[in-house]
Amino acid sequence: MTSGTVIHWFRKGLRLHDNPALLAAIRAEDLTLRPVFILDPWFEENSKVGGNMWRFLVQSLEDLDESLRQLGTRLFVVRGKPNEVLEKLINEWDVKMMTWEIDTEPYSKERDAKIEKLAISKDVKVETFSSHTLYNPEQVVAKNKGETPLTYQKMLGILALLGPPSRPLDPPIKLEKESKIPSSDLDKSKYDVPSLSELNVKEEELFPCLYPGGEKEGLQRLDEQINMKRASWVRNFEKPKTSPNALSPATTVLSPHLRFGTVSARIFYWKLEDIYKGSKRSQPPVSLHGQLLWRDFFYTAGATVKNFDKMKGNPICKQIPWGDDKELLDAWAHARTGYPFIDAIMTQLRREGWIHHLARHAVACFLTRGDLWQSWESGKEVFEELLLDADWSLNAANWMWLSASSFFYQYFRCYSPIAFGKKTDPDGSYIRKYLPQLAKFPDKYIYQPWEAPLAVQKAAGCIIGTDYPRPIVDHSVVVKDNMGKMKKAYDAGKAADSGKKDISGKRKGEDDVSSNNDKKTKK
């Protein structure tokens, strides 16, 4: 006979392995375990969520439900605002305890604080755990005297002081009888995992699923990518040397699983460590370990810098007078820029939900400081909708990086929408795959088809300006203009900095940004 319920609340961390909060719920004596996932309308109301993303989520929830049923419980998917549905469930289920994984995003922090308050008022015990990243961002910042590390090398130094990340925890293998739910709960269809149609996704309009969601899929992918047979690939991995336009991904594509937490970063880290052990291997930042550390680096910044996903009010972000041209943004987002390399990447993104890291560089640079001079925030929103792995912190951080708004400042190093792709795909096979209307162009013109003589265009069956757009901007012209604008914006920032210093003795950011993580405010 049990005397109440313990809820484990799944949000990210859609897995059984390496899930300390779930294990804590299971350990709670004499309480029935009811694992919950909340379909929170906030996400739909406040951001566009693409069909591929919904599909990945549904697959992950189905897998989770299946695994939980094998343990003698199930996933309870509830629909509604977290504070409302949880209050109802706490009463209905006689909840005594709740556990969840710490989430560092602003909305999540606010939401969780509310729930914690609710729990206290209802006499419900709450236990939370950090397990989405290798290190707890708060600990990293604490180790750096309360300052957010703003360079990767600095981050590495702090992590060296903290030592290696924790080992992953094993998944639960069984539940005590008291933890199991009554069999009548197993059939309650109102808690079933939603179908795609319930989520207003037209499945028939989606492209074939290349990267399925779910813990089992994720762990299988991890095994396929990271194993002793591939030891030399694992040990020699250098991110900048992988190809952005390979026809099948040159990297592991584990990022969607890390984003949803269907694969734990720590299990990934330690699996790599096992293969590294005693052997010569590449090093951070370019190694596979290095990739996981980038994730922690950006998570730490995202968790502690104010207004991290915006330009205004963000103490680490350069203030740049970006243009606001919806047509340019739309052309970029819908693969109509007239630059085949850019349009092929954006086509792959929309269809498949994943593009290579360097492909992201190319299109992000193109949209912002390179060619179209549009705000990185608008590009970030498009990625948020389309990328399976769009993690709030990483997405904002990388967009700031590529637009030379933060972290990276060498704005005169600019990707060419023509030259960059040629290095790894001189024949343009990648372009031909995603933009079949250009497939018959000779290699010579595949990256700049507008330069092909009309006879060549006719022979290729594709007239530029009719069957495929002309370039919306002239790269060789705008790239110079934009570098000039960047210089101006940087100089204006410096002037504003010293101006503020002159007037108040303080530096920029101190008056309007109260973040204690802005190292500039510390004099």
Added chain:
DNA sequence: GCAGGAGTTGCTTGG
């Protein structure tokens, strides 16, 4: 306070 070196992943030209 200042100089010098480093910073995941540029492009073009010339040898």
Added chain:
DNA sequence: GCCAAGCAACTCCTG
């Protein structure tokens, strides 16, 4: 095909 230099020159960190 490879490598180095020039492009015009950023910020952060360290000593």
